[in-house]
Amino acid sequence: MKLATWNVNSLKVRLPHVLDWLASSQTDVLCLQELKLTDDKFPVAELEAAGYSSYFTGQKTYNGVAILVKQGHDVDATSVVRNIPGFEDPQQRVISVTVSGMRVISAYFPNGQAPGTEKFSYKLAWLAALQTWLRDELLRYPKLALLGDFNIAPEDRDVHDPKAWEGQNLVSPEERAVFAALLEMGLSDTFRLFEQADKLFSWWDYRMMGFRRNAGLRIDHILTSPALTSQVVACSIDKVPRGWEQPSDHTPVVAELKLAG
DNA sequence: ATGGCTTGCACCGCAAGA
Numbered sequence: 001m002k003l004a005t006w007n008v009n010s011l012k013v014r015l016p017h018v019l020d021w022l023a024s025s026q027t028d029v030l031c032l033q034e035l036k037l038t039d040d041k042f043p044v045a046e047l048e049a050a051g052y053s054s055y056f057t058g059q060k061t062y063n064g065v066a067i068l069v070k071q072g073h074d075v076d077a078t079s080v081v082r083n084i085p086g087f088e089d090p091q092q093r094v095i096s097v098t099v100s101g102m103r104v105i106s107a108y109f110p111n112g113q114a115p116g117t118e119k120f121s122y123k124l125a126w127l128a129a130l131q132t133w134l135r136d137e138l139l140r141y142p143k144l145a146l147l148g149d150f151n152i153a154p155e156d157r158d159v160h161d162p163k164a165w166e167g168q169n170l171v172s173p174e175e176r177a178v179f180a181a182l183l184e185m186g187l188s189d190t191f192r193l194f195e196q197a198d199k200l201f202s203w204w205d206y207r208m209m210g211f212r213r214n215a216g217l218r219i220d221h222i223l224t225s226p227a228l229t230s231q232v233v234a235c236s237i238d239k240v241p242r243g244w245e246q247p248s249d250h251t252p253v254v255a256e257l258k259l260a261g
Numbered sequence: 262a263t264g265g266c267t268t269g270c271a272c273c274g275c276a277a278g279a
Contacts, residue, residue, distance in 0.1 A: 009278080010268055034278085036269065061269055062277075111279060119277095151279070170279060203279070206266035217279075249267075249279080 001257045002026065005106070005147035005220055006241075007033040007203075007250035011066070014248055015043050019050050021241055021252060028070045029099055030252075031106030031147040032056075035064030042066070057082040057092045065095045065106045065148070074100045087129035094130075096137075100259065102228065103141035107148035114169045123151070127178045131185075138185060144225040146187065149250065151219055154179045154189065158218035160199065170219060187223040190235040190255045200237050203250045210249075211242055222255040231257045 004027045008014040011032065022030065035042070035058045047054050051071050058064035069075050079098040083089060093108045107130070112123035138144055152175045156162035165171045183189065201216025210216060224232055234256040242251040 013268075034268095111277080113277085113279085149279095168279095205279070208265050210266090219279075246267090 001028050001100075001259050002254060003029045003031075003104070003145055003147060003222060003257065004252050004254045005031040005033070005149070005222060006252040007108070007149040007220060007248060009034050009036070009248040009250065011035040011043065011064070012037055012041065013246065015046060017241055017244060017247070019046065021238075022050055022052065022068070025238070025252070025254065026070075027252075027254065028073060029104055030068040031104070032066040032068065033064075033106065033108035033149045034062075035066060036061060037064060055080050055095060055097045057095050059090070059092045063092045063108055065093060065108050067095055067097050067099075067104055067106045069097070069099055084126075084129050084133045086133070087126070089126070093126070098141070101143060102259075103137065103144040105137075105144070105146045105148070107146060107150070109149060109151040111151050112169045112175070115167070115172050115174070120169065124174060124178075127175075131178065131181060134182070134187075135185060138187075138225055142225060142227045144187075145228055145255075146182075146221075146223040147253075148221070149219060150179065150221050152176065152179045153217045153219050154221075157198070158201070160201065160213075160215045160217065165217075170217060182223060186226050188226075188229040188232075190222045190224055190229070190232050191218070191237070191253070193229070193232055194235055200239075202237050202253055204242060206249050220250055220253045222253055224255070228257065231259055233258050
């Protein structure tokens with residue numbers, strides 16, 4: 001079972017890439033972020049024709065998240081939950097669905113702009129709500145996977161130039177403390193379960209030839225609860241789509257699970 | 262050197278991303 005996450009930066013523009021990548025990767029569950037389209041514009045039929053069922057929540061211009069599930073998997077359609085229950089927010093950033101007894105969450109964490117700004121305060125409030133909600137979800141769903149664009153680079157080794165980035169948005173101590181708190185809840189950063197080469201990132205700035213210079217950050221993550229972590233056999237970043245024509249600035253992160261039974 | 266690309270929306274420039 002292959003689980004993946006990809007911030008596509010407009011599903012309208014990136015649909016061909018998504019279809020190509022699904023066909024070549026044979027991913028079972030793909031979490032998408034930054035759809036940037038309303039629900040009536042979601043390409044349900046195209047994905048259905050490619051063999052995937054779609055669960056999504058979108059809005060005009062910004063945000064929007066989805067979970068694509070390869071047909072044949074056991075999906076409880078009544079289990080779909082949009083956003084963080086109890087956290088009033090017009091921004092569509094979270095969707096959850098149960099696939100083969102596993103709770104899958106696709107999340108687009110707020111960017112935060114810069115410490116000290118209103119957007120940063122919103123990010124911290126959102127992160128607090130996420131943690132409270134997740135503690136409860138982990139009790140309800142022992143098998144839980146949180147995938148998405150976290151907009152947090154957890155450690156200096158996840159940053160191309162830690163000195164230049166020190167204290168800035170995406171790497172600040174407040175944000176990293178939240179990521180650490182998620183791990184303390186029992187979640188595992190699946191990428192770090194395995195030996196990895198240095199300087200592997202999931203996002204590169206469009207400007208200043210960021211990708212060619214490998215001036216990137218690892219901010220897209222797949223976290224699993226203990227009952228799932230024991231079944232994770234691999235996690236990798238597929239940087240190939242970042243090199244395609246008219247790419248997203250993010251590239252897919254993939255985890256492979258050997259599900260018992 | 263606070264820009265530099267890319268997207269969407271609405272218009273010929275802006276906000277937002279990270």
